[in-house]
Amino acid sequence: MRFTRIATAGVVVAAGALVLSGCTQPYESEVVEGTEITIAYNESFFHFNDDSGAGNNTANGNVKYMVDTMFYYYDDEPKVVRNTDFGTYEKTSDDPLTVEYEINEGVVWSDGVPVSGADLLLQWAAMSGNVESDVAFAPATTSGLSLVTEIPEISDRGITLVYDEPFVDWELAFDVGVSAHGTYALAFPEEYADVQSAWDAYSASGEEDDFKSYSDAAKAFAEDATDAVVTAIQDGDTATIGALAKAWNEDYAYTTMPDNPAKFLSNGPYVIDEIAEDDYITLAANPLFTWGPSPHFEKITIRTIADSTAALQALQNGELDVWTGQPTADTLEIAKGIDGAQIEQRQEASYEHLDLTFNNGGPFDPATYGGDKDKAQKVREAFLLTVPRQEIVDKIIKPLDPEAEVRNSQMIIPGVEGYDKMVEENGSATYAEVDIEKAKSLLAEAGVTTPIDVKFWYPEGNVRRGQEFELIAASAALAGFNVIDDSEPNWEFTDPSIHAINPHDVAIFAWQSESLAISGSDQIFGTYTDPLLKGGNYNGYSNPAVDEGLKELETLTEPEDQLAAQIKIEQALWGDAYGLTIFQFPGLLVWSANVEGVSAMPLSPTYLWNFWEWTPTKAGE
């Protein structure tokens, strides 16, 4: 769409936007009529309830991020930003940990029904796993909310969560999900018949009056429906909850535009407008939206494009406005050649790291030296000292991202608050430079005979990691290590049913951080007893001090305490010569001359984070 009408139409004040109530700020829509933007993701939308196990996918999360409002979001630092236009939350007590959530007045679902305590209660019921019912809710995660075992108190627009134990990520544990009355409508469709027919009339005519009668019907329905939901949960009516759970799990799955409006009720700046199965999904500005910064584009289309070259050529041809992905030499070149397009090269949330195996009878296992921990420690330190991290970054990553740097923390993403302090104190400085001489003397001190065979795993066929292997092997050989290519394509060492103990001495792969959550490190660094439940601890690491630190960390609710505990854990990790973090994956964000205000962010939902700030430009005319 050429934005021919932008100049003349100017800023259109949406009719529904001037509904003012006593305590909300006057709101002016800044949606520019007739403007559209097309973005891309490599998979298609298929599930509206991305909190459910089945719908837990970034393709759905992207859509939900734009059609819903949340209590907080990540900005591009990234740090947590509270969304006070939508609602507030506050920790009112540390013992027991109590958090009060309150939604602002005037926040409504896309059918005009106010967002209420019932919606919050249903979300707790679904995500906590603490509600008995005939059919169980199948959420993607219960972490955090599972600690809220008592049925929370609700008010008209609020909920109070009382945790049985302190929980470190309480701030990220809860948000509004799908609507209570919509889920009730899906569970008991016969009660929704009036609203459905009013909706059918509206979608046929598109008249404002018909929308009003649809909205009125929905409000009348919602009054009883939200009561029914609340009563069922509070009274433990397992049959009704079971029906709700079934609807919550299954009925929000669709790949074409549903006829039933209950399936896409949302409370954000956009609403779902059109879905072409597997091809694209179009969102349109929500005329009722007043609780937050107004978006500027009237429509946002997310197209499914898996191939990065195809996406960039589409951008060059004008069919696409924003694309992000991991750069290769080719895609970077195409992106730089696109007329008028802007690019931002920023690191993604995945990071490359190398772990030494502690329990496989290899060179880094004390058992090899008859349980001599000190000897194994020296061999590990010697090996890590030979790993040319800076050279890897310079030779492999810098061509794709000139500002790339070595990552020096196991737990904190570079750029996030606390990273600098962490790097200063965690002991990573020992491995800042390759030191072959020191490595040699450590090996001599340990009294091991060189060359030492080191079985090195990387995913076979992964060119980049193959190059890393070559660089490391060459450097380690100088100190007396014989690094053996132990690559294999299927990551079999991660499957405890195949290898209870990792057969490789070194493994190089990436972890992906999806949020700023602090909990979760225990499954990587924590001691395990049953190999089948070892989580991500593939290298058999075990240190009681780390276990204790991790346990303590889970219960800290203040940021300063959390950082101090994290530093303590990392000091132990680096001190034990656990392994090395190497680099953050380079990312590439490209956008066309039609839009400005796009900026990269490493965590999910990546560059979508500030979609309301995207503005159409004159160049688009």
Next chain:
Amino acid sequence: MLSFVVRRLLATVLVLVAASFVVYNLTANYGDPLADLKGSKAPNRQELIDQRIEMLNLNEPSIVRYVYWLGGAAKCLIGQCDLGQSYIRGNQPVTEALASAAGSTIQLITVSTIVAIVFGVAVGMITALRQYSGFDYTVTFFTFVLYSLPVFWVAVLLKEFGAIRFNDFMANPAIPWWGYAIVGLIFGVTLMSIVGGPSRTRLLSFGIGAVASVGILLVLVLTGWFQRPTVGIIGILITGAAITVVVSLLSTGLKNRRALMAAGATVVVWAALWQPLQFLFFYVPQYWVLLVLAIVAIGIGVLSGMVFGRDDKRELARTAAIVSVLTYLVVVVDRVLLVFPDYTQRIPLKNGIIATIGATTPGLRGDIWFQMLDSFAHLLLPTIALTLISFAAYTRYARSSLLEVMNLDYVRTARAKGLTERTVIMRHAFRNAMIPIATIVALDIGALIGGAVITEEVFAWQGMGQLFVQGLDHTDVNLVMGFFLLTGVVAVIFNILADIVYAALDPRIRVS
């Protein structure tokens, strides 16, 4: 016949069961459906892993899971297919995913298959008739080049030159003098080599080809046709005349004046209908109207043939009907191009209309004329890409098949009877040369349904190939098996069809 089909079907079922067993176990053991979760650092990692293990029965060996799957698939025989659910698509039933993807793929391959067959056979025949000429060698060279090119690379080039640069060209169609020279040279040489004959004829045909192509291009550029393409009533008459000449040349020969008149009359009829049709197109923009008119077009042709024909009514009716239908298509194209300026305003492209991804412009508002232009703009490049691949094979088959037939005794007999070369080729040799081609076409369609994987990927076309790639990427065995089952069944059915068609075309063969 019946027993043949039944026997073939039974064998088919056995083949499918055996093949599905192999494919199922290979797929299930090839990758790890938990791979994405194992690399995750999310706090709920273990929960997610447990959920998926339970959902996909991953604790059972793949052979047991295959039996479950086969049980569901067997219900297809009683019309209640249960191919399981696709975990990467939010537990969508595989049958639903397949229905949508298959529709999309069929849309993609239909035109390219037709174009590849028509042009492949035509070019193949011409090379056979001009065996060992410069034209033959040139075509042979280029078909093999095309045949060996990887499609993803062709696609990237097509997008660069066929879309991005061509769109820029459409906005500002300036052609340097050497551009005209090259176009003239190419068309001149091509026409010269096709026509052949003594050097005088060659020179003449080169001249005609070069002058005509450069002239047309010049007129198009000077009239701003690329910025605002139209056909118009004059365009309809000119193209109609060209169609008449070409079709008559192949069908009845240009010496048959009455055939020319019958065919030409249909062109005149369409030109006369052009004005009233504009009203019909405006007030009833529906696909069924186009379909009805297509039938009317055949009617006009047949009628014209009846009027002009004497004892050759049938032949004339056929010729005129073909010309009539083709001219009608030009009339439709003319109507579609009417929305061209509006269409360019409604799509996001900076210049031009050729798209590089997907099947439609998202959220395009407009009637069927807009939709048709939109489909054209989106189908053009993938169709060219697919055509280029299968084109090569068809030219080779058509060439060798026709060469073989041309050397048979009955062709010599036909020549000895004093029949014209056209009659010998078109009526006697061509038909028999087509028999092996029919088999190849049937097999090819079966293969294409599942074989456009890469083309779909690079053109972001959400069809069967995408489904397969997605399934394989995430080891979603149900999805892969759904793909396998559908493409397998289609391939086998077309195999049977090929056998039956073969028997129908060639009286020497009997199926039993």
